[in-house]
Amino acid sequence: xxxxxxxxxxxxxxxxxxxxxxxxxxxxxxxxxxxxxxxxxxxxxxxxxxxxxxxxxxxxxxxxxxxxxxxxxxxxxxxxxxxxxxxxxxxxxxxxxxxxxxxxxxxxxxxxxxxxxxxxxxxxxxxxxxxxxxxxxxxxxxxxxxxxxxxxxxxxxxxxxxxxxxxxxxxxxxxxxxxxxxxxxxxxxxxxxxxxxxxxxxxxxxxxxxxxxxxxxxxxxxxxxxxxxxxxxxx
Amino acid sequence: xxxxxxxxxxxxxxxxxxxxxxxxxxxxxxxxxxxxxxxxxxxxxxxxxxxxxxxxxxxxxxxxxxxxxxxxxxxxxxxxxxxxxxxxxxxxxxxxxxxxxxxxxxxxxxx
Numbered sequence: 362x363x364x365x366x367x368x369x370x371x372x373x374x375x376x377x378x379x380x381x382x383x384x385x386x387x388x389x390x391x392x393x394x395x396x397x398x399x400x401x402x403x404x405x406x407x408x409x410x411x412x413x414x415x416x417x418x419x420x421x422x423x424x425x426x427x428x429x430x431x432x433x434x435x436x437x438x439x440x441x442x443x444x445x446x447x448x449x450x451x452x453x454x455x456x457x458x459x460x461x462x463x464x465x466x467x468x469x470x471x472x473x474x475x476x477x478x479x480x481x482x483x484x485x486x487x488x489x490x491x492x493x494x495x496x497x498x499x500x501x502x503x504x505x506x507x508x509x510x511x512x513x514x515x516x517x518x519x520x521x522x523x524x525x526x527x528x529x530x531x532x533x534x535x536x537x538x539x540x541x542x543x544x545x546x547x548x549x550x551x552x553x554x555x556x557x558x559x560x561x562x563x564x565x566x567x568x569x570x571x572x573x574x575x576x577x578x579x580x581x582x583x584x585x586x587x588x589x590x591x592x593x594x595x596x
Numbered sequence: 597x598x599x600x601x602x603x604x605x606x607x608x609x610x611x612x613x614x615x616x617x618x619x620x621x622x623x624x625x626x627x628x629x630x631x632x633x634x635x636x637x638x639x640x641x642x643x644x645x646x647x648x649x650x651x652x653x654x655x656x657x658x659x660x661x662x663x664x665x666x667x668x669x670x671x672x673x674x675x676x677x678x679x680x681x682x683x684x685x686x687x688x689x690x691x692x693x694x695x696x697x698x699x700x701x702x703x704x705x706x707x
Binding site: 380383384399400401405408409412413414415417418422426427429432435436439440443444445446447448449450451452453454455457458459462465466468469470472474477478479481526527529531532534535536537538539540541542543544545546550551554555556557558559561562563566573574577578579580581582583585586589590 | 682
């Protein structure tokens with residue numbers, strides 16, 4: 362496999378990853394602000410963003426720490442929020458399984474939502490990509506995002522004062538994720554899966570955080586696969 | 597918050613290790629071995645199966661409004677999804693959502 366292909370895939374990844382700074386940046390900054398306001402030191406707030414690198418679970422852990430929950434409960438809840446990433450990990454196997462282990466180990470560190478979704482969209486659009494080009498693309502997308510995640514957490518922790526709530530930064534995450542879902546709704550099966558995910562997710566809102574999400578995702582994947590099978594038979 | 601410093605670092609490090617192992621799990625263990633076709637078919641729907649369930653409660657019952665549904669946020673969410681679907685372009689979709697959100701907040705005197 363020519364080195365040039367991996368290199369260009371890496372740079373294409375960087376180009377595709379750059380715009381996500383606009384949406385991941387404010388989210389990281391908000392974490393820095395909330396973490397220091399909750400009583401964490403600058404180093405601890407940074408520790409979260411550097412060691413964990415998973416926004417939603419960082420907020421979940423912080424929320425429970427503010428409530429002085431037992432340490433085991435903090436860990437369980439935050440890890441449950443991240444269990445979706447086991448599914449991400451599994452769904453990357455067909456694309457990246459043949460890449461060298463060190464590349465897969467690196468991809469695992471930066472396998473957060475934005476990079477994962479951007480990469481999956483690229484892999485599906487370009488089936489001819491080699492495993493090495495695919496992991497180069499993934500790491501490319503993450504290259505501008507990871508420093509932005511660290512830097513904006515630091516900025517938020519240093520600014521310290523709350524971003525006024527009227528700026529509605531809480532809504533950066535839903536808008537980003539819905540904007541990513543839109544282009545994925547290519548087939549009836551994808552639409553059915555997304556619809557089931559939404560309905561079951563809302564119905565199970567009372568379950569502990571993360572658990573309802575997992576059940577909803579499981580149901581939605583089954584429906585997506587079933588509709589795909591049914592459409593194949595019908596055609 | 598009343599944890600000792602070591603307890604806070606214990607949480608951070610344990611959460612970091614746990615999250616990394618979750619992310620590495622299948623990718624690290626299975627590697628190049630082929631997955632059964634049914635499993636592949638299920639995995640194709642992972643992103644569309646996870647994200648709507650994660651986002652829907654945040655859209656319907658936003659924390660910022662104390663869990664009260666907010667028509668402005670709802671509109672912004674719908675616009676992001678629709679523009680994303682039509683244009684197949686994530687950035688246009690984010691732009692549409694942000695513009696709708698701020699225009700709505702300004703029009704309803706919340707900004």
